[in-house]
Amino acid sequence: MSSPQPVRGTHDLLPEDFARHAHVQAVAREMAARFGYAEMATPIFEFTEIFARTMGETSDVVSKEMYSFESRGGEGMTLRPEYTAGICRAFISNGLQQNVPFKAFATGPMFRYERPQKGRQRQFHQIDIECIGAAEAKADIEVIAVGSAILGALGVLKSCTLEINTLGDTESRQAYRAALVEYFSDHKNNLSEDSRDRLDRNPLRILDSKDKGDRVIVEKVPLFNDYLNAFSTDFFAEVLEGLERLGIGYHLNRRLVRGLDYYTHTAFEFVTDALGAQGAVIAGGRYDGLIETLGGKPTPGIGWAGGIERLAMLAGDAPEAIRPVAVIPVGEAAEAVAEKLAHDLRLDGQVIEMAFKGNVGKRMKRANKLNAAAAILIGEDELARGVCTLRDLDKGEQSEVPLENIAAALKALG
């Protein structure tokens, strides 16, 4: 085809798809508000530093997936691959430390240069929750609870599982990491190529390897539990207890590790097996060192991101939109009156469809196609008597209504 195509990994959101996305966003926005998370937005691009520093130079996202470019002024810019870094930057930029806990909801497009697949695109969209400035386990519990509630409101909670793990505080994590590197280095020759690479970049990842040979080695790996200090253990236990208190089911997954450097303590994913290889629909965790990494005062934080495309696929069709009422003039003489009537009804709050041209048959057809609930017909007969014909398109019944009563009649129709 020689017709123009969208850039690889990007997609047009036609009205039907857009409605599904909007539904996910609206449900999330409403639920987030109930928990006290107000919507905000940050720019779609930031200085490259913001992402590189927070996510870690060796992470996949930073090392090979960023959409980076140079501004006219020669500064390195990057289209945001995630929301967390931008919101944390905004937290610092705007001096919000006096507002803690700062609880935010955000949504918008993200960009990652990846091989597209179903549920994975180069421009995709996320909903995002962040709670900054709260070190308490209660924050972890609440943040996960918002996610669970949103999945519930979307009707997809039953097809999702909450996988959860702790990465411990920095001290525990460093100790464990060192132990892992030591253990795996001894088995380096038997590790898969991918895992040998992980040994340098993110040794925790090896625990999650799907390679059979790796699995054998992983079986005798040192246990994270032995390296978690008391604080980390207690903290995680408190989080789990809290979830149980709220009736939020979870699956303890000791091999769950996240790919970004900034995570500490609680790490979690709501996963589904309904979307092929792209199982995570909401994922996040605690990032107690991130704000400091960006140059702010040490400030704890926790949050998650959810993929709108994935959630929309799970949730299916959006609720039916408000059905319009079609205003149909019959003949030239009624055109002007119909136009004015349509305008007045719209100002009165009605959803009115009025075609630009066509005879009654065509306009009725169009009204039907647009799923109109009713049609208002005005011709010379009606005009002379100051009435119009109101036709219920579902029942196929119609009656005459005085023009001055039509607004009320429509409201009565529902």
Add this chain to the structure above:
RNA sequence: GCGAACGUAGCUCAGUUGGUUAGAGCGCCUGACUGUGACUCAGGAGGUCGGGGGUUCGAGACCCCUCGUUCGCCCCA
């Protein structure tokens, strides 16, 4: 980035071992129905078979390249 499959009208797909002007259903447009939709009937528009090159007397079918999609890996939302 690696491996594999696929790519024919707006959509879902047929196209026999390569053989004349490439088909169907749905949708769209027009008419029967010059003041009434969802049903029916009759017409019509719409494709350089993703793109480029090659093999052949002849390619939608075979070969190569390229773009795109899908699946798996990697990784992630």
